[in-house]
Amino acid sequence: MTALLELRQLSGGYSPIQIFQNVDLVVQPGETVGFFGPNGHGKTTLMKTISGVLEPWSGDVIFEGRRINREAPRGSRRFRNFNYDAVTRRRMDPKAVARAGLIHVAQGNLLFPEMTVDEVLSIAPMAAAGREKGNRFGLTSIHSLFPRLAERRGHKIRFLSGGERQMVSIAAGLLAVPRLLILDEPTLGLSPKLRLELCQSIRAIKDMGVPLIVIDQDVAFLSALIDRLHLFDHGRIARVLGKAEIPDHDTLMSMLFGAAIT
Amino acid sequence: MRYDPPFHKSSGFVPALVVLAMLLVLPLMIEASYLRHLMILAFVFGIVAASWDLSLGYGGLFNFAHVALFAVGIYTYAILTKTFGLNPWIAVLIAGPVTMALAALVALPVLRLDGIYVILVTIAFSQLVYQVIISQSSVTGGTSGIVTLPPLAIGDYKLTSDGRIGYYYVALGLTVAACAFLHGVIRSRLGRAIMALRDAKYAAIARGVPEGRTRVLTLAASGLFTGLAGGFYASYVRVASPDIFGLGSLTLVLSILLVGGIGTIWGPVCAAFAIILLSEAMADLGPWRDILTALLIIAVMVLYPGGLWGVVQEAREAFATARAGIRAGWRRRQGRPAREALMGATEAMLPTRHGHVAVSDTGGAGPAILCIHGNSACKEAFARQFAAFRGSHRLIAFDLPGHGVSGNADPETAYNVPAYADVAEDVLAALGVDRPVILGWSLGGYVGLELTSRAPARFAGLCITGTSPLNIVPEDFARGYDASSHLVLAGKQYFTAAEERAYAGSATVPLSKDSAFLHANINRTDGRTRYYMITKLGVVDWPRQMRMIREGALPLAILNGADDPFLDHGYIAGLDYGRIWSGAPHDIPGGKHAPFFNAPEAFNRHFSAFMDWANRPASITGTG
């Protein structure tokens, strides 16, 4: 069986600083995978690299058996003045990644401030064009998943709260009929009430059979949701825990930092 | 984009004097008045473009009113001489400050603007000036301009006589003055403020650089000689016409600036000659001239964003690389017996993933030691270890690619720490060495860390000297090293003679009869190795090295010179070590950056003790 997503020795970062090194990861179809780790250790950078917003420095991203990054053309000597200090990178195309069905709901996405909720949701299925016939996720199912969005349909994004904006982001991701959905810190900075609401919606999404990669700081939420938890530390996957092995938040933190200190 | 300052090997004063002398005698050699005419035009537009470079290249302010400032200089001269009957010399001199004042006025509306808005406002400003000039036909002559302006003269001698020789020298003098002025501004406190605002605006403001005042001063300074050139130009062509506001003069000056290279000052001055000559050569082509000029601009943007200077730099790099390569090849053939005698080992060239490298190998059945030398050094640096351990051990040392008598290699792929580790792996594999001890010095220490952290079990131990282990690069770099030393030279592509001496003295060992070969070796090093090694520090898996040290995956020794000018000994002592010889990093009294060379007895004693300790089972050494 082909893995849904496979990373082989993936490295990347913001030039000239490398953020993560040689990450290997396999996500099988139907799996829900979690990422947990301290802020600033490269989780978001890794996800941005998978979705093609950033260029990988080395290694491969393989989605459904197809490598979606390609070798960047080596700058010829003539053009070297451009990229004198650049490492030879691999190129990716975020549009192609999204159209292949790998949908990344970015952390703290500000979306399009001057567009209304309905307008944003109307362009979201563009990523599914040509790939999916008969969209499984219509506006009705979105509105039953996120009832708030039905109330807010005519409002501009910049007048929405952070949680509502997050809901629009996720809803837009679903409308693209994801074959794999990456949620980067969906509950970041939300009020407890909204957070609860969103967690329920994400569970509902999982129950619909959408494979997920979820990054979050809430271990209780993650452990109820996912099959495997990857502990991310200093730009690498430090440990992989099965569903049964996931301890509480404090133990997890001491696992991460304890391991780092000794 | 990266461009070095124009002169690497001197302050540039002597070459400038040579060029000046040539320009001084040129009109005496060439009588052709037309050529002098072109030279005068080139001087004028060179000044205009170089002044623009101050605001655009150094200040990063896209001031599109610059050509309008030139026009202001022209019209100031025209009005002062024609309407007020002022002495032409005084009119030229007044045109400068007037333009300067107007340039400062341009700065006011753009004080708070950025990027494209600066361009738009300055274009609007230039249009405003144009419209005012057109509408005030009683003073400015409207669309037909002002003609028959008085030329410059000294007494009764007209500067146009004798084939415009007078104008030539005045133009030359003006150019020299403009270059000196711009150079002075850039080297001054103001110049540093200008560049700081361009490169890191908010950091500069936070450090107290006044943004508004600096912008006003930048534009005013760029206006001064533009106005003087304008006044002079008006006195030369004797016409002030609004045509100067057209797209033609803008593209002319812009192409001079781009071809010469932005942010170089001297580039535009030189490019002015090429562009003016080219432009004259294409004068008969009509509209094709504009098309070709436009294509030239686009071609420069695509191929050489650094302009002429980019070409010069690449030529220079090609020359330096070839010279280093030839030196290496020459020494490979000539010096081999001497090197083999020094090392007491045979030398051979081995193929690796990154080209052929020279390897010294004593052979023998003893435990193996692989020595990896530092930045800009060579394998012979370890001669004193070879001498001491030859009987008991098998010693191997190799020249890194681009160093010693190894060949040069592809800078993009070969001149970085992981690639050097690849080379070391290939050397070990080719010689069939099993579980060697690695001795890495400085850069070689990082190569050793990279090499061993890939598979610690395959090595008997690692000794690093002159190397600070790092976790986060470049942040830790500042902590692990003393920034006040010659360290900055470690990443510099070209060395002057003084820099070469300084680097050899501090990074290797002070000059003596024994160490002369290490000093002589520096001019063989491919300068690109330094530059690429530093810029590609990011590709190294630093945390993996630190993890290996922390977890004690293999026996480690740190033997540093107590007097090492680069290292921060406190930082090194404060790190976590899992399995280190003698329980802590060890400083060798009297040792410098290469303690194994200038304090060999103590170093060899400790190194020998480390190897004995490393050979014991991990249960004993693992106490930390």
Add this chain to the structure above:
Amino acid sequence: MISFDTFLAVASGGLVLGALYALMAAGLAAVWTTLGIFNFAHGAFIALGAYIGWQLADAGGAGLGLTAGVVVATVALFGFGILFHLVLVRPFERRADIVTVSVITTLAGTAIIESAINLIWGPRSKQLARLGTGEIDLGLIRIPMGDLVLVAVVAATLAGLGWFLGRTRTGRAMRAVSQNREAAELMGIDVPRLYALAFGLSAAMAGLAGIFVGGLRFMTPTMGADPLMKALIVVILGGIARFTSPIYAALLVGLVESFSNYFVGLYWTPAVLFAIMIAVLYVKPSGLFGHHQRTL
């Protein structure tokens, strides 16, 4: 001081000018908001549109009539805009200094287009017929039919643009790209294609504007410079908060110009406009109707 009839005439003249400026500025703003760059070749596009229109419509050219000229000029400019984007903007997209680089390349493009016009049609000035002949009596004033057609066509074009941006999926995607490129890419929107489309639409509007300008003034290869400056003033004055902002500003500029011509005189009017623009930028860089820097 000014009679009511004259006032009406001056005001209607101002509105006609304003409509023309709105068409030019909306095209200019379409590229600016979407790509974030300023296209200095917009004026040259206007000139090219006028000449292509002339070639089709005028008896000196193909003589097919003005309607054919309008259609061909608009379509041809649409394609030309896409080509222009591919050759002079797209290759530099990855560079950090794309804003300044594009200034240089579009200026170079302007020089190329203007010289090419000069080579093909020669430097001698030409004139286009106006769309619509005769006058129409509106009771209080009589308005030339050409002006009426101009206003109607511009209104229809801008309404169409508004519909495209607000109602169609592609138009909405274009707005999305202009507001947040990264988020748009993550949603699978083909950003390079939309950039090319924005350039094409902008050029098509410039071509249409060129036909009108060619009917009002003599055509020369450099005829686009003045309209470009006017469009620049309009875009800066209005800001680009939404696509309607330049339209309001265009009407304002048209009226100011018309009345300034009447009261201050022809020569001083551009100076007045530029001075107003610099003042507005100094006080409020985002424009009179702006609160954001880049949205559509």
